[in-house]
Amino acid sequence: VAHRSELSAQELVSRARKGEPRAVARLISWVEDGSPALPEVMALLAESSGSAHVVGLTGAPGVGKSTTTSALVAALRARDVQVGVIAVDPTSPFSGGALLGDRIRMQEHATDPGVFIRSMASRGHLGGLSATTPQAVRILEAAGCAVVLVETVGVGQSEVEVAAAADTTVVLLAPGMGDGIQAAKAGILEVGDIFCVNKADRDGADATAREVRNMLSLAERTPAQWHPPVVRSVASRGDVGELLTSIDEHRLWLVESGAGELGRQRRAAEEITAIALAHIRERLSQAASDTVARLASQVVAGESDPYTAAATLLSVLEGRGEGFARDGR
Amino acid sequence: VAHRSELSAQELVSRARKGEPRAVARLISWVEDGSPALPEVMALLAESSGSAHVVGLTGAPGVGKSTTTSALVAALRARDVQVGVIAVDPTSPFSGGALLGDRIRMQEHATDPGVFIRSMASRGHLGGLSATTPQAVRILEAAGCAVVLVETVGVGQSEVEVAAAADTTVVLLAPGMGDGIQAAKAGILEVGDIFCVNKADRDGADATAREVRNMLSLAERTPAQWHPPVVRSVASRGDVGELLTSIDEHRLWLVESGAGELGRQRRAAEEITAIALAHIRERLSQAASDTVARLASQVVAGESDPYTAAATLLSVLEGRGEGFARDGR
Numbered sequence: 001v002a003h004r005s006e007l008s009a010q011e012l013v014s015r016a017r018k019g020e021p022r023a024v025a026r027l028i029s030w031v032e033d034g035s036p037a038l039p040e041v042m043a044l045l046a047e048s049s050g051s052a053h054v055v056g057l058t059g060a061p062g063v064g065k066s067t068t069t070s071a072l073v074a075a076l077r078a079r080d081v082q083v084g085v086i087a088v089d090p091t092s093p094f095s096g097g098a099l100l101g102d103r104i105r106m107q108e109h110a111t112d113p114g115v116f117i118r119s120m121a122s123r124g125h126l127g128g129l130s131a132t133t134p135q136a137v138r139i140l141e142a143a144g145c146a147v148v149l150v151e152t153v154g155v156g157q158s159e160v161e162v163a164a165a166a167d168t169t170v171v172l173l174a175p176g177m178g179d180g181i182q183a184a185k186a187g188i189l190e191v192g193d194i195f196c197v198n199k200a201d202r203d204g205a206d207a208t209a210r211e212v213r214n215m216l217s218l219a220e221r222t223p224a225q226w227h228p229p230v231v232r233s234v235a236s237r238g239d240v241g242e243l244l245t246s247i248d249e250h251r252l253w254l255v256e257s258g259a260g261e262l263g264r265q266r267r268a269a270e271e272i273t274a275i276a277l278a279h280i281r282e283r284l285s286q287a288a289s290d291t292v293a294r295l296a297s298q299v300v301a302g303e304s305d306p307y308t309a310a311a312t313l314l315s316v317l318e319g320r321g322e323g324f325a326r327d328g329r
Numbered sequence: 330v331a332h333r334s335e336l337s338a339q340e341l342v343s344r345a346r347k348g349e350p351r352a353v354a355r356l357i358s359w360v361e362d363g364s365p366a367l368p369e370v371m372a373l374l375a376e377s378s379g380s381a382h383v384v385g386l387t388g389a390p391g392v393g394k395s396t397t398t399s400a401l402v403a404a405l406r407a408r409d410v411q412v413g414v415i416a417v418d419p420t421s422p423f424s425g426g427a428l429l430g431d432r433i434r435m436q437e438h439a440t441d442p443g444v445f446i447r448s449m450a451s452r453g454h455l456g457g458l459s460a461t462t463p464q465a466v467r468i469l470e471a472a473g474c475a476v477v478l479v480e481t482v483g484v485g486q487s488e489v490e491v492a493a494a495a496d497t498t499v500v501l502l503a504p505g506m507g508d509g510i511q512a513a514k515a516g517i518l519e520v521g522d523i524f525c526v527n528k529a530d531r532d533g534a535d536a537t538a539r540e541v542r543n544m545l546s547l548a549e550r551t552p553a554q555w556h557p558p559v560v561r562s563v564a565s566r567g568d569v570g571e572l573l574t575s576i577d578e579h580r581l582w583l584v585e586s587g588a589g590e591l592g593r594q595r596r597a598a599e600e601i602t603a604i605a606l607a608h609i610r611e612r613l614s615q616a617a618s619d620t621v622a623r624l625a626s627q628v629v630a631g632e633s634d635p636y637t638a639a640a641t642l643l644s645v646l647e648g649r650g651e652g653f654a655r656d657g658r
Contacts, residue, residue, distance in 0.1 A: 039636035046634040134635075261629070268625035268635065275639035277610055284602065296597035300590070305375040306463075306597065307368035310604035 009040040016143050017048075021116060024143050028086075028118050031135045038135065045138045050264060052084070052141045053251050056166030058152045063174040064198040068235040068243070069151045073109050075244050076147055080114075084140030084148040087119040088133065116140055133165040134271055165267065167260055168250045170194045170243065173212060175204030189215055192228055194246045200232035226253055284317070291316050338369040345472050346377075350445060353472050357415075357447050360464045367464065374467045379593060381413070381470045382580050385495030386480045392503040393527040397564040397572070398480045402438050404573050405476055409443075413469030413477040416448040417462065445469055460603050462494040463596065494596065496589055497579045499523045499572065502541060504533030518544055521557055523575045529561035555582055613646070620645050 007015070007026070015023035030038060055072075057065055069085060076083045109115040120136055133150060140148050150166055171192035195216070197209045209230050221227055229249075231242040254260030285292075295309035304312075336344070336355070344352035359366060384401075386394055398414060405412045438444040449465055462479060469477050479495055500521035524545070526538045538559050550556055558578075560571040583589030614621075624638035633641075 039634075042634040042636050046628070046637075047631045049631050049634070050629055264629045265622070265625050268628040268638075269621045271635040272621055272624055272628065272638045272642060273610075273613060275635055276613065276642045277606065279639065279643060280609055281602075281606055284605065292598045292601055293594070295601050296594050299375070299597040299601065300379055300593045302376045302378050305368075305371040305378070306600040306604055307371050308375075309597075309601040310608065311368075313601060313605045314608060 009037045013044040027139045048142045054166045056150045056169040059172030063172040071235040071240040082114045084145035085117040087151045174199045175202045195230045338366045342373040356468045377471045383496045385498040388501030392501040400564040400569040413474035414446040503528045504531045524559045
């Protein structure tokens with residue numbers, strides 16, 4: 001209803017396919033807002049889906065994520081590759097322009113028709129970033145992007161979520177800063193496909209690279225598995241050649257090993273399940289609000305506990321034929 | 330199974346009720362780990378549930394959360410109140426001792442049998458912190474705690490989640506630091522019941538208090554609603570009297586207005602729903618993994634999209650009589 005007076009999903013998708021930046025931006029806003037038109041949009045985008053290489057960039061504040069992203073865009077544009085950039089800020093309730101205003105270094109690409117840049121907030125729909133990121137990627141794929149860079153602004157769990165949506169995850173570090181420990185803490189060590197010590201012209205780059213290599217050496221890997229390289233960059237002067245080579249190598253490995261296909265299969269399964277669960281959640285809140293309220297009163301009164309109440313809720317729903325509560329074993 | 334050789338849930342709960350710190354710590358570990366014994370534990374704890382006043386403390390790094398928590402513990406102990414402290418670190422995969430080691434200021438309470446201190450990580454069970462925090466609170470209530478302080482170490486969305494589990498949410502600020510903007514960004518302004526400018530002996534405390542008051546004045550509130558006060562503290566020298574008075578006042582208001590009961594009712598409803606959904610999710614992954622895999626292949630091949638696939642999944646489950654997919658309207 002909110003979009004009635006606006007362009008139809010079909011018209012917007014058609015314009016996005018022609019590379020119209022405003023249509024692309026509008027569709028990504030729909031993803032952020034959880035628009036009711038999303039199912040129609042995603043159905044229209046199905047055929048072009050999966051065409052881009054999705055590269056996630058993550059790391060602690062101050063390591064130079066934005067600078068590195070911008071340098072990668074420049075390097076990819078030099079190859080005449082069309083590039084999409086999604087800057088994800090999971091903690092911000094604000095979207096779009098606000099964030100991009102700060103990103104001076106991105107401005108150099110702002111007038112390049114071969115680059116789509118968009119910041120995106122997650123408003124908690126359908127399980128957050130792990131759901132919204134692949135949808136935004138599909139829109140950029142339809143617009144012709146062969147590479148989509150997903151840069152996380154936040155910290156912690158959200159980085160892991162974004163990594164889960166990428167084909168290749170780059171963990172950025174900087175000399176000093178105790179990044180090794182940071183990386184381990186956020187579980188980033190397990191999700192990184194490539195570790196890149198940025199600002200490698202500064203003191204301590206060797207030590208940081210060594211620390212990460214040591215931590216990586218603790219993980220057991222078979223020869224057939226991917227062995228994450230530790231590379232260097234000085235993104236502020238555009239020196240990201242080693243990083244881009246590693247990204248190319250990982251992409252090739254994904255294709256040759258079949259790991260890329262498996263990863264996409266797994267991610268699609270998670271996305272489908274998340275959407276199905278969101279449906280069930282909505283039905284549950286519509287169909288059973290009276291039951292839930294009664295059970296909640298019992299819990300508050302100390303007459304029941306949440307697990308017993310949840311079991312009762314499921315059996316009530318089953319009794320109504322709205323089950324999905326039966327024990328399949 | 331993992332706990333077979335250990336004490337039974339019943340025995341642990343019985344020991345926790347006697348105030349045995351090790352039993353309390355063990356039960357909170359079970360909450361962190363998502364132990365299969367949790368339903369039994371929570372059923373045993375039902376009667377003592379809801380007895381404590383749960384106070385959430387949140388704020389940006391450096392405002393003095395740990396110091397303030399410790400000063401509040403001392404002030405409450407001076408009233409001879411038994412106190413529980415949960416320090417939540419949502420980004421950390423580590424639990425327990427690791428974090429507490431850093432918390433020098435908490436050490437002064439470590440030998441006080443009237444204080445239970447525990448740090449807790451969320452490992453992503455049942456919707457994260459908003460689910461694990463109330464369970465840990467129930468354990469501390471059983472151990473006799475009349476006040477439970479929940480301190481968030483993390484930032485962003487997780488703070489909002491923890492606030493959702495508290496009766497009273499205190500947002501800590503410090504002079505300078507641009508906290509006002511931080512607060513607005515993380516949506517903290519909406520969840521704060523009390524705003525406390527800590528380090529109030531420093532320059533800029535007035536300006537910070539004024540900034541927060543200005544931001545708060547933008548929200549429209551009826552006279553019957555709670556109007557969040559902005560108070561001051563110098564926690565490093567134990568000066569948290571004004572803050573404690575505001576906490577007392579808010580607690581009184583919760584009782585007299587009925588808002589406390591409504592909040593507990595709402596939180597219990599959310600907890601029950603989250604547990605029911607976790608059950609459904611598990612069933613879904615067990616019952617339909619073949620279907621999901623087939624649908625995921627279609628999405629990866631560009632023959633379908635996640636929304637269409639999710640609709641198919643729900644109708645397949647419904648066809649099997651595992652529905653909950655029917656449209657109730």
